[in-house]
Amino acid sequence: MTKKYIEGFTRQLADALKIGQSLDLVRPGSDIRNVVIAGMGGSGIGANLVESLTFGRIPIPITVCKSYNIPQFVSPHTLFVASSYSGNTEETVAALNKALLKRAHCIVIASGGKLLEIAREYNLFYIQLPSGSDSPRAMLGYNMVSLMSLLYHTNLIGAAFIKETENAIEYLDRGEKGIQSEAELIAKKLKGKLPVIYCDNRLYAMALRFQQQLNENAKHIAHINTFPEMNHNELVGWRFPENLMPMLQVIYLYSDHDHERVEKRMEICRDIFEKKSNPIIDVIGEGASLLEQYYYLIHLTDWISFYLAKENGVEPDPIESIVYLKSELDKLK
Numbered sequence: 001m002t003k004k005y006i007e008g009f010t011r012q013l014a015d016a017l018k019i020g021q022s023l024d025l026v027r028p029g030s031d032i033r034n035v036v037i038a039g040m041g042g043s044g045i046g047a048n049l050v051e052s053l054t055f056g057r058i059p060i061p062i063t064v065c066k067s068y069n070i071p072q073f074v075s076p077h078t079l080f081v082a083s084s085y086s087g088n089t090e091e092t093v094a095a096l097n098k099a100l101l102k103r104a105h106c107i108v109i110a111s112g113g114k115l116l117e118i119a120r121e122y123n124l125f126y127i128q129l130p131s132g133s134d135s136p137r138a139m140l141g142y143n144m145v146s147l148m149s150l151l152y153h154t155n156l157i158g159a160a161f162i163k164e165t166e167n168a169i170e171y172l173d174r175g176e177k178g179i180q181s182e183a184e185l186i187a188k189k190l191k192g193k194l195p196v197i198y199c200d201n202r203l204y205a206m207a208l209r210f211q212q213q214l215n216e217n218a219k220h221i222a223h224i225n226t227f228p229e230m231n232h233n234e235l236v237g238w239r240f241p242e243n244l245m246p247m248l249q250v251i252y253l254y255s256d257h258d259h260e261r262v263e264k265r266m267e268i269c270r271d272i273f274e275k276k277s278n279p280i281i282d283v284i285g286e287g288a289s290l291l292e293q294y295y296y297l298i299h300l301t302d303w304i305s306f307y308l309a310k311e312n313g314v315e316p317d318p319i320e321s322i323v324y325l326k327s328e329l330d331k332l333k
């Protein structure tokens with residue numbers, strides 16, 4: 001993911017809002033009983049983030065689908081969104097085809113490819129994203145805002161996300177320099193270490209985005225887990241292998257929506273982790289609402305992955321191992 005996309009994150013959000021506001025979606029009606037969003041990698045993470053942001057706030061379940069298969073419950077009462085920037089990712093295309101067979105209410109988000117062909121063939125509603133990027137992970141702003149716009153136009157969420165996105169754009173633009181310097185400092189601390197990202201379960205999708213960006217941009221392995229679940233298992237594993245302990249670098253991600261008991265748990269565990277490894281890096285979401293804090297954390301952690309790529313002496317854009325994997329898979333078709 002090239003630098004210009006990280007720099008352009010707020011412009012992307014602003015553009016995505018315009019696209020979202022101009023949608024002329026025929027409402028599926030009140031018979032929608034669940035939402036399923038299919039997407040992989042850089043296009044799937046937007047679904048995780050939106051699912052997490054809406055958790056406890058919308059009356060029907062959202063399920064994220066990251067495979068060739070779809071849940072058995074998909075039916076004409078399902079709002080099924082197939083999201084793939086290229087429109088050609090085989091798992092997402094397969095999932096959409098299965099949802100069509102189940103007569104789900106299908107919608108496509110893509111810049112082109114097979115998904116748009118299917119959308120046109122079946123007369124599905126679609127959001128066409130601007131083409132030109134070869135990194136779907138760089139289009140997260142479009143992806144998230146498109147998904148929230150769809151939920152808004154189908155009456156599943158209110159309009160608050162629009163104002164919150166506008167607030168975040170202003171806040172991030174004002175704080176850009178500070179965000180970059182903080183990211184650079186954190187990246188230096190991560191060099192040569194295994195990042196272990198912990199947070200409240202509420203921020204799971206955010207930790208996943210951070211992990212994926214470290215993987216693809218910095219070519220760096222990372223581990224994530226959430227509180228309180230990790231207190232019931234992983235905590236006990238903080239003993240072996242002994243020679244790995246000094247290489248672990250714990251990063252705590254925070255939002256002000258973290259559960260108060262989780263905050264206490266994280267503080268008790270701080271001592272345990274710091275005795276075994278390095279002082280914990282605290283990364284705190286800034287902004288008034290959870291969505292604003294998510295945008296802040298996305299932007300900051302994108303920059304961390306960019307600076308860690310620099311520290312590692314690699315280009316953030318290419319994903320050679322994935323290209324190799326896909327070419328090998330193609331031979332087996």
Ligand SMILES: O=P(O)(O)OC[C@H]1O[C@](O)(CO)[C@@H](O)[C@@H]1O
Pocket residue numbers: 040041042043083084085086087088089092135136137319322
């Ligand atoms: O958004 P798309 O085009 O479906 O791509 C999904 C994922 O597939 C890849 O293009 C390759 O696996 C990733 O870079 C990307 O995150």
